[in-house]
Amino acid sequence: MTSRGCSNKRGRSALTKLFANARKADAPEEQEQPKLAPWKIGIIDDEPAIHDVTRLALKHVRIFGRNIEFVSAYSAKEGFALVRDNPDMAMVLLDVVMETDEAGLMLVDRIRNELGNKLVQIVLRTGQPGYTPEEEVILKYEINSYKTKSELTRNKLFTVVATSLRCFNQMDAIERSRQGLRSVINAAANLFQERSLNEFASGVLDQIDALFNIKADSLFCVSKRPLNGPFSLDSGHQEFFVVAASDKFRTFYGKSLDELDPELEQCKWVHQTLHTNQHMFFPNGSCLYLSTPSGWQGVIVAENASGLTRVDQELLQVFCLNVALGLENAKYFSHLNKAAFFDELTGLYNRAGLIEYGGGFLRRGGSGKACLYMLDIDYFHQIIESLGYELGNKILEKMARVLRKEFSARGMIARLHADVFAVLLPEGNLSAHELAVRCAKPLMIDEQSIRLGLTVGSSVLEDGEETDIERLLRHAESALKVAKEHRRGSGETFDKRYEQASRDSMTVLNDLRIALENKELYLVLQPKVNIHTKAVMGYEALIRWRHPEKGNVPPGAFIPAVEKSGLYYTLDLYVARAACELINAHPELNVPISINISANSLHHETFVDDLKAEFIAARIPFAKVELEVTENALVHSDRAIGELHRLHQCGFAICLDDFGAGFSSLGYLLRLPIQVIKIDRAFISHLTDSDEAKAVLEGIIKIGRDLKKQLIIEGVETEAQLTLLQSMQVDFVQGFFFYRPLPVPEALALLGSHQN
Template structure:
């Protein structure tokens, strides 16, 4: 039948027979001798009765037919239910002789008739009369539906669920005393989180529940996670995960391997193969199965036979044990997922902290944590792909296992970082880096990996609890220092690192506030040119006046801002501040340059956002220049592409600090540069070092040959200026002429 609203047609054979003001309907199930389900329909609309009975005509649920009894008011309904205490389910209208007639009837069913088993499904034709959730819970209403919701398919589903619940509740009611014992036992068992612990609890409970005295074993399929069983012995099969004293030596054994030595295992295998209980005079084997496919068998031996026990109670017990086994199995699975790294089978970060505490408490000594990072791992991924990258991670895990052995805690705490906790460690951070940095062979090719290591140690008394989080955090600080200053080597944590880290965090917090409060401002350093050294432009430099700490130099916060990821926001802040200066001083005819971060160039929206700042503020792009450091372009094709996009938008690009980093002359051919600024490092020694002078002469000649403008920064005395003039340099920036100054003072120079 189609799943749409039920339409009632006139039918002379609708099988409805009035009985004492009520209607009953028995579907045609002449071939079914089972006791029918008694269903009550209480509704003041005759069509609802007819539609319901018609829709469920000839339906059999759980091998039993349905019989319907009808009432047309709450008063009639109460008498009907009173007359049929075996009624399993009621389809009850909410609004009948009054708006709450249905709810009032529910109250009488539960409290006056003390009928807690019958399943009640509320129906109403008016969605607005939905009862409150508190009412549904108070009266144990099983479902609430509008009448238009109850299509044939949904009506069938509601009935099936309700009858199943009723059947289960009645079975439970009939075995109340036995069930109470099972519930008490199950509550105790459910506290056991792992399979082997749960299984041991089952053996303790089974004798008490059935008043037996037996010697028992508990076997399950597969080796459960977290069970103390030798994994080298475990393959596919069924293993003893709990045993009484008599059979304790078989713990962890595959039952097929011990069936000759222990003949009762033959019966256990029989129960597993037949998937049913097996009872003999001396052995009782209870078969268990879980929804996900795990199987188990409880073997009780001695002068006992569970075949004589209450079989219904026994079945409920087995069902509870199976569900408890499943619960324990899933907990073991979740525990493994929560605390282990799937790729390497090492602990993960959470597992390191969890197990590290127990490890340190057990050893009660000085523990050292090594934090080991694979150098340039992202390059391996880019070159070799993720599959070979995963193989590298597994190889490194094997190397660490070989180096540190079993009595340690080894974890993969990050994509390419590992942590090892060792008691009374003898290896230094540098020794670990050297020993682990070795060639590995993957798919026939040798790949040499380098590692950088940070370490921290922790001593504690018997009364104190080791804080693995602190140990890990300090090792991370040491690792960061090693990666910045001596990659491929090792570094030991120093208290100064933590002090610096706290200062950095405080500084960043203040910086975020400073951005919001506009505490940061720009100063201008003039650039001069020509014979008379006139001002030909300015460089905008950032300054920060903290309300309590006063002036904070850029060197104290720029590096931290870069690492924190706030560079993007800061660059746009500087651009907006520069627009304010230009708009406030429209007479300025020389360009003002400003610096952008290397990392901002890697941001997808940076070019458009930067351009938008100037267009929204109506600032012509010929009034500004963008300065970018050479180091920003190393190994970054994306950055070069973004520079070309800036030029396409109309920006002029100046390469700042040329020669200070990993200079590559090929960049001069590839970059859309107008101006190249030579770093101050070349100027400092030109008056005393002929080699420095030779180098800067060569750089200037190359730049001039490429038809690019040259600016030399860092000029601080007359002698330096004279040498640079002799090399043909016309544009100078340095303290010899001007230091950075307030905007008003700098712009006043233009009027001279």
């Protein structure tokens, strides 16, 4: 208590002297300087008089062109909060002895270690003459100066403050330079991140301030495309965007230069700099011109960066050469980053972008039943084939505009591939059908109105369900596939059954590939019967599958999967090989045998030659075999028709199967090398109760006879049907009324029976 009292007494004596000296020098500087942010100095002392006299001593003083702003605290505890809440504080005048004899030293430790503040200059003051901290304490706590209060006359106080502020300014410049370099380095290390160009540009602005010890209000403009290189500007007006800005110009960030007021002084500077393609130095600012090897252009506007020496200006120009190289890399990688996640034609997200950013978009959208819609433009490929890719691109661009207009305010839109788009909504209240109708609007293309149909598949993410964009896409694709097969021009919402059906199909295909290798598939024969003699006049070979675990798998469970997967070529050759083995194993087979081939196989480059090779290797004459192909598979397929002609020229008999089932055209009877026509069972099923069906069938029979084609009626199951066909003088039929598909021995045992 006694020592503390002595300290206060000595302190008051020192205050009197300091106050007297301060009054003599208390006069404002004559020359008005530009207004800069004041130096912030903290006074932490438990004697209020010390605060007052310090403020008075340095009143109206400007140091390095800046005023001084004092902030006060009266204990170590308050002092800690003061430094913490004022991170821009340049200097602290700190009393050593306050709550305890070492309160000041302990506060220094907290400032350096707890707050991590290494820049603020700390000057210790004490009212106890002769008391000096040990050297290791000075070094440990990074104390910049130590003075007794009696030493600090006004002039000496000024000297200590000026020295400390100069040191702070230099250290701050170094730190800002280090931070600027760190930003540039981080941008280089993270060039694939969305904001890498912004990070690079912001780092450049910090670096300029630090290198030249200025605090400029800055902005950084960069051209959208280079003048040459892989992403070069083809023609037209070059756009510039603000990619970094200081606080003053924060509202400019992300905007095109064309969007800003052309009368703004900074805009005039930029245009003048771009016009001259060189650095420009103005009375109240500087404009730095950048040009990269590929011709990307940039302009850095630094307001308040005036009064630079010629050496500074030359150094700045050298610095800009290095910046240009960094800009080249940042721009290219930013462009590649955009190319990775955005569709170039429409500007929408692509599939990768939807997956990358979709989850975050839904989380920002809040809770609710999110929905992903997948839209497919109906018959788009036919449009391209007929009218060309240029018109197709215009249609895609127009469709993107329609989707933006409808959903951009609350949804995320992507072009996944070709003519397939996606709309992700955080709250999907529209059904797939409603969205299809809503977006199927007439589009004006080249001053012509085109109305396109849309088919939509949707998938729903229930509230609370884990966000998985890839799963949503997979489900929407599954629903779209079902919609295209059954509800073209409308929509379908995903059902778990679709996924199960898809898994079942994959399982079937995997098992089928094994079955083909293990020869688990075999042939059965369904006889074709002469309606008059009841004799067998031929057989149709039908494929069957005996699974080692599942038993007999019906054709309807694997044939559709074969057509969709591309296994048709392999399966058709398998059937041909099996037919050859059957014929060679049964020399008593004296009637034709027919096998089914897929029109898709006829598109295979080597199928015709491979099929011929099977029969040649087995020494089977082509004339002993009929090839059945369905008319539906031949629609719009000139190649398939051409391959059929090749097979006919080799000696194979060609049979048009399921005639009348779908896209029947009498023109096929003239274009195709057909010897046999099998009339679809659809006519027979209504034959006894429909005069129209009877009339159509009679017409087809007459045409076939006039064209000298052999006619076979499929699907005969009742005696009434047989009686009507006999009245129409039909010769040959096939159906359950006579025979179902039979094992080979049973089928061949029929040969010779009912023969004349």
